[in-house]
Amino acid sequence: MNFTLKIWRQKDAKSEGCFKKYTVSDINSDTTFLEMLDILNNSLILEGKEEPVAFSHDCREGICGMCGLFINGRAHGPDTGITTCQLTMRNFKTGDTIIVEPWRAKPFPVIKDLIVDRNSFDKILQAGGYISVNTGSAQDANSHLISQKDAEEAFDASACIGCGACVATCKNSSAMLFVAAKISHLARLPQGKIEAVERAKKMVAKMDELGFGGCSNTGACSVECPKNISLTHIAKLNREFLKAKF
Amino acid sequence: MSNIFSSSIGRKLIMSISGLFLISFICVHLSVNLLLIFDDSGELFNLAAHFMDSNPIVKIVEPLLAIGFAVHIIYATIITIQNKKTRPQKYSVQNNKATSSWSSRNMYILGTLIVLFLAVHLSDYFYKIKFGIMPTITIDGTIMNDAYLVVSKSFINHFWYSLLYIASGLFLGLHLTHGFWSAFQTIGWSNTLWLKKLKTIALVYAIIIATGFSIIPLYFLIFM
Numbered sequence: 147m148n149f150t151l152k153i154w155r156q157k158d159a160k161s162e163g164c165f166k167k168y169t170v171s172d173i174n175s176d177t178t179f180l181e182m183l184d185i186l187n188n189s190l191i192l193e194g195k196e197e198p199v200a201f202s203h204d205c206r207e208g209i210c211g212m213c214g215l216f217i218n219g220r221a222h223g224p225d226t227g228i229t230t231c232q233l234t235m236r237n238f239k240t241g242d243t244i245i246v247e248p249w250r251a252k253p254f255p256v257i258k259d260l261i262v263d264r265n266s267f268d269k270i271l272q273a274g275g276y277i278s279v280n281t282g283s284a285q286d287a288n289s290h291l292i293s294q295k296d297a298e299e300a301f302d303a304s305a306c307i308g309c310g311a312c313v314a315t316c317k318n319s320s321a322m323l324f325v326a327a328k329i330s331h332l333a334r335l336p337q338g339k340i341e342a343v344e345r346a347k348k349m350v351a352k353m354d355e356l357g358f359g360g361c362s363n364t365g366a367c368s369v370e371c372p373k374n375i376s377l378t379h380i381a382k383l384n385r386e387f388l389k390a391k392f
Numbered sequence: 393m394s395n396i397f398s399s400s401i402g403r404k405l406i407m408s409i410s411g412l413f414l415i416s417f418i419c420v421h422l423s424v425n426l427l428l429i430f431d432d433s434g435e436l437f438n439l440a441a442h443f444m445d446s447n448p449i450v451k452i453v454e455p456l457l458a459i460g461f462a463v464h465i466i467y468a469t470i471i472t473i474q475n476k477k478t479r480p481q482k483y484s485v486q487n488n489k490a491t492s493s494w495s496s497r498n499m500y501i502l503g504t505l506i507v508l509f510l511a512v513h514l515s516d517y518f519y520k521i522k523f524g525i526m527p528t529i530t531i532d533g534t535i536m537n538d539a540y541l542v543v544s545k546s547f548i549n550h551f552w553y554s555l556l557y558i559a560s561g562l563f564l565g566l567h568l569t570h571g572f573w574s575a576f577q578t579i580g581w582s583n584t585l586w587l588k589k590l591k592t593i594a595l596v597y598a599i600i601i602a603t604g605f606s607i608i609p610l611y612f613l614i615f616m
Contacts, residue, residue, distance in 0.1 A: 165484065219487030245485050252478050299584075317488070317497055319478035320400075350399055359478035360400035360471055362499065363574040366491035377577070378584050384401055385580030391396040 147173045147240040151186065153199055154247045156256050159263075163256065165245075175236040179223060180206060180213060182235055200259035206231040208372060211307030214314065215260055216247040221311035221370040229309060229372040249310050251319035252357045266356045267308050267324060273352035274345035275328040277337050296334040303331035305373040312367035312375075318359025323367040325353050326383035327375050333386050346386040401578075403471055408575035410464040415572060415597075417457055418564070422604045429611045434540025435531055442536040445521065465507060472500045495566045496574075502567040509560035516546065547612035554609035565602025572597055 148171040156163030170186050177185070180203050187198035204212040213230040217223035223233040238244060248256050253266040281287065292300075306327035313321050329346055332338030338345075361380060368377045396402040424444065427437040444450050488497055495502065520526060521537055529538040547554045572594035576582050582590060 216483060216486075219483065219485035220490060224490075247483055247485075250479055250481050250483055252480055315491060317492075318475035320475075322400075350401060354400050357478060358400075359475040360404055361578075362475070362496065363570070363577050364492035364496040366488070369491040376584065376587075378582055378587050381577050381580050381582035381587070384405075384578055387399075387401045388405065388580055391399075391402070 147175055147235055147238070149173065149182070149235075149238065149240070150243040152243060152245045153260070154256075155199070155259055156248075157258065159255055159257050163259075173235050175234065177235045178206070178231055179215070179217065179233040179235065180231050200261050202261050203231060208232045209307060211309040214249055214262075214309045214311060216249060216314055218245055221249070221315040222309075222372055226369060227372060227374050229307070229311075232372070249314035251310075251313045253319070253321075254310060254313060262310070264308070264310050266358070267310065267321070269356060270321065270325060270349055270352045271308075271328065274341070274348035275332070277332060277341060279337055279340060281337050290336045292335060299379075300331050300334040303327045303334075303375065303379050306331075306371075306375055307373060309372060311370045311372060313358065315366045315370040316359065316361075317364060317366070318362055319357075320361045320367070321353050321356075321358040322361040322380050322383065323371060323375055323377075325349050326379040329386050330379040330382040333382070342386060343390040346383070346390040350383075350387050403467055404578045406463060406467050407471065408578040410460045410467070411571050411575045413456075413460045414464060415568065415575070417460070418568075418601055422601060425608055426604060428540065428543060428608050432616075434529075434538070434544065437540045437543075438529060438531060438536055438538060441521075441539040442531075442534070445537070461510075465503070468500055468503055493570065496570040499567060499570060502563050505563045506560065506567060509556065509563070512556065513560075517543070544612055544616065547609045548616050551613070554613050557609040558606045561602050561605030564605065565598040568598035568601055569595055 148169065151168045151170060152165045153168060154163055155166045168186055168190075170182060170189075173182050173185065180201070183199060183201060190196060190198045201215065202212045204210040206213075208229040208231060211229070214222065215230045217230070217233070222228060222230045224237050225233055246260065248254075248260045249262045249264075251262075254262040254264055257263050304327070306324060308324060310324070312323035313319050316322075329342075329349060332345065333342045363377065363380070365377050368375060397406060424437070424440045427440050428434075431437065517539075520542065521539060526537040526539070527541050528535050529541070530536075547557070573582075573587075573590035576590050577587070
């Protein structure tokens with residue numbers, strides 16, 4: 147398969163960026179998007195004319211949350227329920243022009259090319275996305291009775307890998323799905339309930355302070371979430387926040 | 393409760409509560425309006441309009457309604473302005489269609505169209521009934537405004553006016569397809585089971601409202 151790539155190139159956080167055109171050819175349809183970028187980078191290095199395209203990646207199996215590209219107007223590309231590293235080139239047609247951009251949001255400034263600074267997510271977590279109690283060992287966990295429903299929903303929420311696709315795709319750059327996943331996950335479990343009030347207040351306050359937008363319930367975040375985190379967790383976050391405030 | 397209404401969720405709470413209040417008002421308004429097409433003598437509509445005009449409870453609700461509208465509009469504006477600031481550099485391509493409905497992304501535009509309609513609507517009927525000179529009619533010995541005559545005349549004689557009302561009914565319907573369930577979601581009254589149910593109820597309610605308001609001018613245009 148052959149592709150024309152329009153990739154956002156930006157030297158550093160302070161520089162102005164622009165799109166640059168590249169072509170890649172003889173790409174196998176089973177190649178992942180990041181492998182295709184590796185192939186492009188190899189040829190750029192061999193040519194020696196310009197620096198390879200910088201992009202974030204780590205595990206390349208959809209669990210670390212490092213990769214994240216805005217591909218043809220979609221977070222993590224045209225497929226759903228996957229991260230960019232899990233996106234294969236069979237989702238495109240040979241001859242396609244593919245536009246690759248970094249996440250765009252005020253709290254996610256571009257550091258270089260396609261890499262953004264997602265420290266703001268860490269700051270939200272530091273504000274309250276944790277439990278302070280010792281959860282004990284296996285037998286202690288077994289002594290805490292948790293309903294199947296709560297366990298399942300907490301587990302679904304805990305699947306969030308913090309990739310930032312929710313923010314990237316939201317028309318308001320809202321981090322509500324990310325914050326909701328953390329709050330919903332912890333508030334459903336006995337150890338997390340203890341700090342639920344403070345957690346909801348602090349995490350929402352930090353989210354607002356960092357410049358993320360509000361939630362319009364468009365549902366785009368949930369559609370693009372590689373872990374399919376449901377919008378109902380945002381309802382849970384709203385409940386937790388309002389309970390904490392009233 | 394400190395700073396709740398300056399938080400993003402608090403502001404949305406105001407939007408949802410004022411929105412639900414306006415949703416319930418719309419339901420009452422449509423019920424009265426539908427009397428326009430169920431009784432061609434206009435007696436039922438005039439009686440209902442007179443009841444609404446003279447009922448003490450309505451007198452109390454009226455200013456609350458004005459406040460409800462004002463709060464909903466003002467907060468929508470504040471929220472929209474703040475949300476616009478969150479992405480200084482736009483995407484060169486964004487395929488929104490694949491991820492969300494048009495109505496959900498354009499609630500402020502739909503709301504603005506409804507407000508523009510509201511301005512025309514209030515100046516034509518509400519202002520006339522409250523402060524203008526209205527034709528009167530006597531029903532069961534009571535002299536009352538002949539609101540039916542004013543409304544029916546304006547629909548029959550002015551094609552564009554009817555069209556405005558039909559279009560506005562549709563805009564309101566689109567606004568409600570998202571606004572209705574979104575209000576419950578913001579309050580936190582939603583879960584895996586209810587999210588789908590709320591979306592269905594919202595769609596049904598929106599269709600009833602849009603159809604209900606639009607068929608009234610259509611009825612006068614076609615049958616009268």
